[in-house]
Amino acid sequence: MKGIRVRFAPSPTGKLHIGGARTALFNWLFARSNKGKFILRLEDTDLTRSSEDSARSIMEDLQWLGLNWDEGPDKGGSFGPYRQSERLPVYRKYLQKLLQENKAYYCFCSAQELRAEREKAQQEKRDYKYSGKCRSLSKNMIKKHFQEGKKAVIRLKVPDTGQTVVDDLIRGKVEFANTLFDDFIIAKSDEWPTYNFAVAVDDYTMNITHVIRAEEHLSNTPKQMLIYEALGFQVPHFAHVSMILAPDRSKLSKRHGATAVEEFRNEGYLPESLVNYLALLGWATGKDKDFWDVEEMIRKFRLEDISRSPAIYDKKKLSWMNGHYLRRINLSRIVSLLEKEAQAKGWLEKDVSQEYFGRVVDLVRSRAKTVNEILDHAAYFFEEFDSYDEKGVEKYFCKDNSLDILYKALEIIEESPSFTAGELEESLRLQAEKMNIKAADMIHPVRLALSGRTATPGLFEVMEILGRSRCISRVKKAIEYIKKH
RNA sequence: GGCCCCUUGGUCAAGCGGUUAAGACACCGGCCUUUCACGCCGGUAACAGGGGUUCGAGUCCCCUAGGGGUCACCA
Numbered sequence: 001m002k003g004i005r006v007r008f009a010p011s012p013t014g015k016l017h018i019g020g021a022r023t024a025l026f027n028w029l030f031a032r033s034n035k036g037k038f039i040l041r042l043e044d045t046d047l048t049r050s051s052e053d054s055a056r057s058i059m060e061d062l063q064w065l066g067l068n069w070d071e072g073p074d075k076g077g078s079f080g081p082y083r084q085s086e087r088l089p090v091y092r093k094y095l096q097k098l099l100q101e102n103k104a105y106y107c108f109c110s111a112q113e114l115r116a117e118r119e120k121a122q123q124e125k126r127d128y129k130y131s132g133k134c135r136s137l138s139k140n141m142i143k144k145h146f147q148e149g150k151k152a153v154i155r156l157k158v159p160d161t162g163q164t165v166v167d168d169l170i171r172g173k174v175e176f177a178n179t180l181f182d183d184f185i186i187a188k189s190d191e192w193p194t195y196n197f198a199v200a201v202d203d204y205t206m207n208i209t210h211v212i213r214a215e216e217h218l219s220n221t222p223k224q225m226l227i228y229e230a231l232g233f234q235v236p237h238f239a240h241v242s243m244i245l246a247p248d249r250s251k252l253s254k255r256h257g258a259t260a261v262e263e264f265r266n267e268g269y270l271p272e273s274l275v276n277y278l279a280l281l282g283w284a285t286g287k288d289k290d291f292w293d294v295e296e297m298i299r300k301f302r303l304e305d306i307s308r309s310p311a312i313y314d315k316k317k318l319s320w321m322n323g324h325y326l327r328r329i330n331l332s333r334i335v336s337l338l339e340k341e342a343q344a345k346g347w348l349e350k351d352v353s354q355e356y357f358g359r360v361v362d363l364v365r366s367r368a369k370t371v372n373e374i375l376d377h378a379a380y381f382f383e384e385f386d387s388y389d390e391k392g393v394e395k396y397f398c399k400d401n402s403l404d405i406l407y408k409a410l411e412i413i414e415e416s417p418s419f420t421a422g423e424l425e426e427s428l429r430l431q432a433e434k435m436n437i438k439a440a441d442m443i444h445p446v447r448l449a450l451s452g453r454t455a456t457p458g459l460f461e462v463m464e465i466l467g468r469s470r471c472i473s474r475v476k477k478a479i480e481y482i483k484k485h
Numbered sequence: 486g487g488c489c490c491c492u493u494g495g496u497c498a499a500g501c502g503g504u505u506a507a508g509a510c511a512c513c514g515g516c517c518u519u520u521c522a523c524g525c526c527g528g529u530a531a532c533a534g535g536g537g538u539u540c541g542a543g544u545c546c547c548c549u550a551g552g553g554g555u556c557a558c559c560a
Binding site for chain 2: 048189
């Protein structure tokens with residue numbers, strides 16, 4: 001398809017949510033796979049809730065995910081400005097047009113009046129619809145109201161016959177009877193447009209060809225179409241993506257743990273695994289394939305392959321996927337992600353080399369699901385510890401021959417010529433044989449002595465990286481510990 | 486409540502009138518082994534319910550139920 005333009009239009013009132021991230025991703029994929037443009041627009045007409053901080057963090061998160069935009073508030077473009085708060089003149093122009101053509105009208109009903117009417121309707125169990133009281137106010141009346149200093153909103157004249165049908169690319173035709181809608185407000189009394197009006201005008205003036213957004217907007221779509229119609233605009237294509245739900249099928253919120261992209265980043269998830277996981281949450285090609293790089297996704301992406309049913313996100317699968325990427329990416333990337341934290345822990349002081357740090361990270365990475373977990377697995381390579389795993393002590397330090405084993409191990413450590421994993425293993429196995437015990441019976445106590453833990457990477461690699469002197473002191477320390485207890 | 490959308494294992498999902506109803510995560514076994522992780526092998530587990538249409542229905546139609554969304558001078 002030619003000349004495709006899509007947009008992601010968050011309102012900067014908080015962090016980027018994984019649901020938002022996924023609709024941004026689908027937009028981006030659609031644009032990239034069709035050689036179209038991906039536009040970022042900030043819907044910040046609610047000046048009390050919008051903030052510059054939110055705007056910045058949303059843009060950072062999108063960038064972190066690799067969802068770069070072609071036009072947007074920070075980089076401009078020929079259809080700007082890209083923040084609604086800067087587009088008042090545009091809205092005014094179209095509002096004027098509707099007013100002049102008598103397709104919209106000023107309404108002087110106060111918010112209090114309207115609320116009372118709504119409450120009354122509710123009590124009587126009737127559906128509330130605006131009465132249309134101001135629909136045919138005379139020019140003189142309008143002038144008079146304004147002269148009295150009254151504030152007015154602008155309402156759209158909605159036809160009370162016929163129907164509006166949304167031809168949705170994902171859901172097919174969805175019909176709405178026009179009688180469902182009242183003359184809804186398109187401009188507030190402070191002259192700012194309401195959401196539906198701003199969206200319609202922006203999507204049209206920015207030449208958006210496909211509106212891909214969350215399903216929660218499906219019910220708003222006919223209203224926007226009514227606006228398009230009144231304005232004489234041609235409607236874009238619509239595609240409504242289902243929502244992401246919490247594990248209990250309710251709407252995803254903070255109480256369900258991490259929901260913001262930023263939190264996933266801080267927890268040590270990689271952008272490529274988040275993108276991969278999010279893409280699969282609602283998009284399936286029919287091919288049996290779990291791991292996708294963006295190039296492949298771009299090649300295969302089609303709106304028709306997006307699921308209509310809502311998806312519950314499963315952090316365990318995300319973690320599994322993240323672990324997969326963690327094992328595959330360049331070591332240097334993990335190292336640089338970890339450096340700051342390691343620095344803060346005092347792990348990279350004077351005598352610790354980059355190389356040592358890298359070797360440790362590489363050794364433990366396959367045990368971790370997140371970047372942060374790597375640090376947990378690596379701790380004993382950088383810090384002394386003062387307690388041993390309790391069950392381990394019971395199993396490996398309290399046997400009759402425990403001391404004997406550690407003394408023999410100490411000898412090997414002290415006398416090993418090369419101190420390499422291979423050679424250490426050979427000597428230790430030989431020693432076990434001489435003592436007529438299983439190699440495992442030596443390995444476990446030594447592991448506990450060196451790490452304080454019962455689970456570590458292969459012992460001999462751990463030894464090699466730890467180095468001779470540290471191994472000696474730790475085994476000695478363990479011997480002392482056993483003697484004392 | 487009105488309107489709209491959705492409904493295949495615990496989760497993501499394939500399926501597009503005829504299949505022993507894939508696969509992945511999770512879970513449970515086993516193998517590997519030096520513990521853990523990885524990897525490999527195997528297992529448990531699903532068409533929400535009821536009516537139609539059809540020789541034949543997870544696939545088409547209707548109803549019911551459940552879930553979600555939306556009905557603001559929020560977006």
